[in-house]
Amino acid sequence: MAYAAITCLMNTVQQSMEVTGYDLQSFYEKLESLRANLEKSSHRTSGDHLEELTRVEAEIIELACSSEDMVDAESRKDGITRLEFLLKQQVERIDSAMNKWMIIAEKNMYMTKNKDNIIANTSSSQHALLESDENMMVGDENEFEMMQGKLTRG
Numbered sequence: 429m430a431y432a433a434i435t436c437l438m439n440t441v442q443q444s445m446e447v448t449g450y451d452l453q454s455f456y457e458k459l460e461s462l463r464a465n466l467e468k469s470s471h472r473t474s475g476d477h478l479e480e481l482t483r484v485e486a487e488i489i490e491l492a493c494s495s496e497d498m499v500d501a502e503s504r505k506d507g508i509t510r511l512e513f514l515l516k517q518q519v520e521r522i523d524s525a526m527n528k529w530m531i532i533a534e535k536n537m538y539m540t541k542n543k544d545n546i547i548a549n550t551s552s553s554q555h556a557l558l559e560s561d562e563n564m565m566v567g568d569e570n571e572f573e574m575m576q577g578k579l580t581r582g
Contacts, residue, residue, distance in 0.1 A: 434488070434522070437492045441499055478536075484528050
């Protein structure tokens with residue numbers, strides 16, 4: 429949903445540039461970059477930190493929506509300086525929230541990988557133990573040698 433909110437904000441910025449003639453291309457490109465990062469990281473949104481990721485995603489959505497309203501309102505006024513200033517602040521806030529989101533997603537991916545490795549290592553260790561148990565005799569070494577001698581001599 430953050431992806432959709434950023435896309436809507438990008439469309440609003442694009443429309444504002446077309447209607448007002450203001451050069452907001454740098455903001456548009458920054459939003460495009462943030463959206464691409466969000467898209468790349470979206471596969472990491474499961475696991476232990478899902479609640480935290482959802483909270484940060486909601487923050488991104490809120491920032492994008494309020495930015496969209498601000499761009500729309502300021503575009504109606506005559507003053508590029510204020511619009512640029514406010515848009516710069518909002519894009520920086522979105523960027524900050526995106527960084528938080530990506531850190532949590534990376535941490536989540538790392539923990540998921542570690543769990544998978546632990547499970548795989550435990551499984552292979554248990555398999556190796558079972559194989560070695562098949563050839564193991566419980567008891568005294570001397571008893572083993574005596575039985576081995578009786579079996580080989582007949």
